[in-house]
Amino acid sequence: MSSLISRKENYSKWYNEIVIKSELAENSGIRGCMIIKPYGFAIWEKMQSVLDKMLKQTGHENAYFPTLIPKSYLSKETNHMEGFAKECAVVTHCRLKNTPDGKEIMLDPKSRLEEELIVRPTSETIIWDSYRRWIQSYRDLPILLNQWANVVRWEMRTRLFLRTSEFLWQEGHTAHASREEAIEEAKKMLRVYTNFSENFMAVPVIQGTKSETERFSGAEETYCIEAMMQDGKALQIGTSHFLGQNFSKAFDVKFSKQFGGKEYVWATSCGVSTRLIGALIMTHSDDYGLVLPPKLAPIQVIIIPIYRNHEQLRIIEKSVTIIKKYLENHGIRTKYDYQNHKTPGWKFNEYEMKGVPLRISMGIREIEKNQVELFRRDTMEKQLCSQNEFLRLAPKLLEDIQNKLYNRALKKRNALMFHVNNYEDFKKILDNKGGFISAYWDGTIETEKKIKEETKATIRCIPLNSDTKKGYCVYSGKPSSKKVFFARSY
Amino acid sequence: MSSLISRKENYSKWYNEIVIKSELAENSGIRGCMIIKPYGFAIWEKMQSVLDKMLKQTGHENAYFPTLIPKSYLSKETNHMEGFAKECAVVTHCRLKNTPDGKEIMLDPKSRLEEELIVRPTSETIIWDSYRRWIQSYRDLPILLNQWANVVRWEMRTRLFLRTSEFLWQEGHTAHASREEAIEEAKKMLRVYTNFSENFMAVPVIQGTKSETERFSGAEETYCIEAMMQDGKALQIGTSHFLGQNFSKAFDVKFSKQFGGKEYVWATSCGVSTRLIGALIMTHSDDYGLVLPPKLAPIQVIIIPIYRNHEQLRIIEKSVTIIKKYLENHGIRTKYDYQNHKTPGWKFNEYEMKGVPLRISMGIREIEKNQVELFRRDTMEKQLCSQNEFLRLAPKLLEDIQNKLYNRALKKRNALMFHVNNYEDFKKILDNKGGFISAYWDGTIETEKKIKEETKATIRCIPLNSDTKKGYCVYSGKPSSKKVFFARSY
Numbered sequence: 001m002s003s004l005i006s007r008k009e010n011y012s013k014w015y016n017e018i019v020i021k022s023e024l025a026e027n028s029g030i031r032g033c034m035i036i037k038p039y040g041f042a043i044w045e046k047m048q049s050v051l052d053k054m055l056k057q058t059g060h061e062n063a064y065f066p067t068l069i070p071k072s073y074l075s076k077e078t079n080h081m082e083g084f085a086k087e088c089a090v091v092t093h094c095r096l097k098n099t100p101d102g103k104e105i106m107l108d109p110k111s112r113l114e115e116e117l118i119v120r121p122t123s124e125t126i127i128w129d130s131y132r133r134w135i136q137s138y139r140d141l142p143i144l145l146n147q148w149a150n151v152v153r154w155e156m157r158t159r160l161f162l163r164t165s166e167f168l169w170q171e172g173h174t175a176h177a178s179r180e181e182a183i184e185e186a187k188k189m190l191r192v193y194t195n196f197s198e199n200f201m202a203v204p205v206i207q208g209t210k211s212e213t214e215r216f217s218g219a220e221e222t223y224c225i226e227a228m229m230q231d232g233k234a235l236q237i238g239t240s241h242f243l244g245q246n247f248s249k250a251f252d253v254k255f256s257k258q259f260g261g262k263e264y265v266w267a268t269s270c271g272v273s274t275r276l277i278g279a280l281i282m283t284h285s286d287d288y289g290l291v292l293p294p295k296l297a298p299i300q301v302i303i304i305p306i307y308r309n310h311e312q313l314r315i316i317e318k319s320v321t322i323i324k325k326y327l328e329n330h331g332i333r334t335k336y337d338y339q340n341h342k343t344p345g346w347k348f349n350e351y352e353m354k355g356v357p358l359r360i361s362m363g364i365r366e367i368e369k370n371q372v373e374l375f376r377r378d379t380m381e382k383q384l385c386s387q388n389e390f391l392r393l394a395p396k397l398l399e400d401i402q403n404k405l406y407n408r409a410l411k412k413r414n415a416l417m418f419h420v421n422n423y424e425d426f427k428k429i430l431d432n433k434g435g436f437i438s439a440y441w442d443g444t445i446e447t448e449k450k451i452k453e454e455t456k457a458t459i460r461c462i463p464l465n466s467d468t469k470k471g472y473c474v475y476s477g478k479p480s481s482k483k484v485f486f487a488r489s490y
Numbered sequence: 491m492s493s494l495i496s497r498k499e500n501y502s503k504w505y506n507e508i509v510i511k512s513e514l515a516e517n518s519g520i521r522g523c524m525i526i527k528p529y530g531f532a533i534w535e536k537m538q539s540v541l542d543k544m545l546k547q548t549g550h551e552n553a554y555f556p557t558l559i560p561k562s563y564l565s566k567e568t569n570h571m572e573g574f575a576k577e578c579a580v581v582t583h584c585r586l587k588n589t590p591d592g593k594e595i596m597l598d599p600k601s602r603l604e605e606e607l608i609v610r611p612t613s614e615t616i617i618w619d620s621y622r623r624w625i626q627s628y629r630d631l632p633i634l635l636n637q638w639a640n641v642v643r644w645e646m647r648t649r650l651f652l653r654t655s656e657f658l659w660q661e662g663h664t665a666h667a668s669r670e671e672a673i674e675e676a677k678k679m680l681r682v683y684t685n686f687s688e689n690f691m692a693v694p695v696i697q698g699t700k701s702e703t704e705r706f707s708g709a710e711e712t713y714c715i716e717a718m719m720q721d722g723k724a725l726q727i728g729t730s731h732f733l734g735q736n737f738s739k740a741f742d743v744k745f746s747k748q749f750g751g752k753e754y755v756w757a758t759s760c761g762v763s764t765r766l767i768g769a770l771i772m773t774h775s776d777d778y779g780l781v782l783p784p785k786l787a788p789i790q791v792i793i794i795p796i797y798r799n800h801e802q803l804r805i806i807e808k809s810v811t812i813i814k815k816y817l818e819n820h821g822i823r824t825k826y827d828y829q830n831h832k833t834p835g836w837k838f839n840e841y842e843m844k845g846v847p848l849r850i851s852m853g854i855r856e857i858e859k860n861q862v863e864l865f866r867r868d869t870m871e872k873q874l875c876s877q878n879e880f881l882r883l884a885p886k887l888l889e890d891i892q893n894k895l896y897n898r899a900l901k902k903r904n905a906l907m908f909h910v911n912n913y914e915d916f917k918k919i920l921d922n923k924g925g926f927i928s929a930y931w932d933g934t935i936e937t938e939k940k941i942k943e944e945t946k947a948t949i950r951c952i953p954l955n956s957d958t959k960k961g962y963c964v965y966s967g968k969p970s971s972k973k974v975f976f977a978r979s980y
Contacts, residue, residue, distance in 0.1 A: 038551035061528035
């Protein structure tokens with residue numbers, strides 16, 4: 001386990017090294033598709049379990065829809081089609097056969113499908129095709145379904161967790177009897193994601209809506225939460241979409257209203273993905289490796305014995321057994337690393353790299369004094385303390401780390417928020433610091449496009465509850481009441 | 491909610507009707523791919539949560555590998571390739587574009603992939619391609635990974651849950667330093683599946699190994715558990731495979747041995763799928779609908795109020811609140827159906843169809859006497875009992891139902907087990923009753939094939955721990971020491 005390149009030296013390389021060295025994931029032999037290794041997947045499982053409960057509390061039920069979608073479904077909603085057609089994995093055949101020499105394998109041309117299927121990039125189309133069968137009356141509404149699934153989007157430039165050709169996610173798809181109810185659902189999911197991001201990932205976010213350009217293909221409004229990474233680039237954490245009647249019209253889904261008449265159903269969708277793990281890494285980690293918030297850490301306390309011989313180990317293990325059992329009984333995820341072909345120093349590095357919030361280690365001297373050496377990953381501070389004190393303190397320490405990580409991230413994020421009134425400052429700050437740049441925008445696609453071309457910054461969001469003061473567009477100088485956040489982004 | 495066709499009248503139709511009417515799943519617009527509806531998915535989630543714990547207890551960690559696999563990977567292990575090549579969904583392109591008239595969507599011929607990818611039918615190949623990078627030394631072994639995933643096998647004849655072009659499953663993939671350890675792992679997983687099947691699904695099984703013909707493509711030995719459905723057909727519940735060194739040789743995965751030298755790694759894989767839900771349905775259900783074992787029932791107790799007016803409902807709901815809270819505090823999954831546009835009769839049918847183990851209902855008369863009407867789905871028995879007595883009894887009743895369902899299934903299964911000594915009896919029993927037919931087999935592929943052609947029965951398994959007496963092959967009359975189970979199967 002060698003050390004990392006520093007963030008300062010090469011942020012992008014630092015990120016890749018962390019993912020590899022902490023054994024979260026690696027690239028596979030398939031372009032842009034990653035392998036999520038057990039430690040990375042354990043983080044995803046923690047995320048899933050929290051989010052799944054939250055989704056169920058808002059009334060969502062889980063279901064599962066086919067991964068293969070006929071291409072004709074995709075073409076029913078024009079914007080949706082235009083957004084996804086360019087990055088679809090397309091299934092055209094259903095059989096392989098041996099090459100004439102019998103040594104290799106090739107497509108069996110006789111197995112051409114009547115209609116091509118795409119591997120789902122998202123499931124609005126297949127789900128609304130089903131909702132047509134399921135919805136007749138206002139009594140059938142609302143429907144709130146969620147699916148945990150893999151999706152494929154053939155991205156040209158990929159990065160582990162942040163942008164991969166295949167990723168894992170949850171996608172919520174809801175159907176409602178009124179526009180208002182659907183909009184409220186989309187906003188509610190944004191609150192759920194905000195809660196998850198801030199209180200579990202310890203990642204502060206800005207809530208807002210997307211500009212038309214950045215909107216989900218097929219949505220009338222995209223709500224989003226945006227976070228700021230340590231290098232000054234923004235990262236979209238999650239989105240929820242008010243889809244209006246776009247999909248119900250495309251798939252002809254009407255309901256009989258309570259007091260007569262028929263109407264097209266109102267829709268939303270929402271999702272967060274394994275990209276969250278990228279956000280987690282880039283928000284908290286440092287030049288020593290991962291730093292994980294305790295609530296999502298697969299291992300919260302690592303125990304490492306220090307010994308010269310088997311007799312010492314036997315004595316140490318007596319204490320370890322008691323400590324481990326106590327912690328586990330108190331719901332703390334604890335691991336005892338007893339590998340004897342690795343040195344304590346190797347293990348110290350290993351779990352620092354893996355971002356385990358608390359480490360305790362003990363040699364025969366500590367055991368004799370009923371002590372442990374306690375190490376906090378967030379502050380890198382070491383101290384000796386009595387075993388009893390440690391056991392008493394452990395839950396509070398984990399809580400404290402969780403809070404401190406959030407506050408530290410908030411402070412860093414706030415230090416990367418700027419308001420500018422002119423385009424020179426805009427460009428200067430963007431080049432020197434990055435960050436969220438709050439500025440007035442004239443609301444036109446042209447201005448947005450020009451700014452993107454000239455600076456690579458995009459409108460990350462139009463914040464919810466922004467002030468209503470008026471100003472002048474940072475680019476065109478036209479009067480404007482839209483103060484938005486620009487940033488370069490992942 | 492209309493009633494079902496009876497099992498006697500048309501078992502196959504009965505099965506399909508149950509799946510649809512209890513809202514477990516339905517067919518989609520994609521050939522052979524099903525939509526798992528919330529109630530069906532809730533059963534799968536229960537299964538997952540139990541199995542996931544069991545797998546973790548045996549040391550498995552979860553991970554995730556790409557769903558798209560280069561076709562060249564598949565061709566590396568010859569038997570594996572031959573088993574799966576004929577049913578692969580093949581991705582050939584990565585983009586769609588508008589047709590010239592702009593109205594439809596078509597394949598973009600310029601987006602042809604250099605190498606075709608298949609949607610995973612199983613993940614041995616992609617996983618062993620990774621194990622090559624992960625395994626160098628005996629210290630890296632064993633590796634025990636599990637993946638929860640969707641897989642696609644382009645089956646020609648599909649049936650909801652039992653055989654679908656896409657299904658959900660868990661697949662375990664392990665790597666070991668010795669043949670013995672790998673074989674023990676495969677056997678251990680068979681015990682895990684047996685435990686799950688018998689103690690959670692309440693489905694009795696026979697443990698055995700497959701004949702060469704029925705073996706997993708690429709395995710040296712396939713261990714399996716087989717259950718008997720009510721119509722006399724067998725269903726394979728789960729399999730675990732000793733893969734020998736087939737995949738390590740195909741993917742060149744060697745390890746340095748503890749005491750010098752290099753050796754190819756030993757492998758196993760194992761899996762159970764959403765097919766388990768088919769087994770659950772066909773083992774326990776009756777002409778009134780599903781019957782679910784309490785341990786896997788998404789709803790264990792349904793509460794239905796019977797009232798004429800709002801005032802009565804208000805009084806009833808006071809008791810409901812107390813009862814529901816009490817049950818939930820005792821870990822019992824409880825639902826109160828308060829829909830007021832459905833009659834109690836409709837609801838009774840609905841939850842009988844859905845196989846909810848216990849129902850309580852109460853009108854104003856019962857409330858006045860502190861009573862409830864209690865209904866057991868397994869026996870269809872009704873009785874009045876005091877609310878307190880019900881609360882006291884509920885956990886025991888659920889346990890009792892779980893046990894009774896197992897015993898009932900075992901009795902039915904045992905009534906469908908026959909030993910025969912000659913081919914006439916073999917055919918007669920098969921045609922009249924079906925079931926497991928225990929008979930001597932001469933061990934040749936020819937005999938197996940002839941019997942299959944003539945009777946549609948296959949060797950379901952060579953039972954573990956069968957007696958060692960010798961006899962004569964039921965078909966060829968040759969001396970044999972292999973007593974195996976034949977059956978027609980799903």
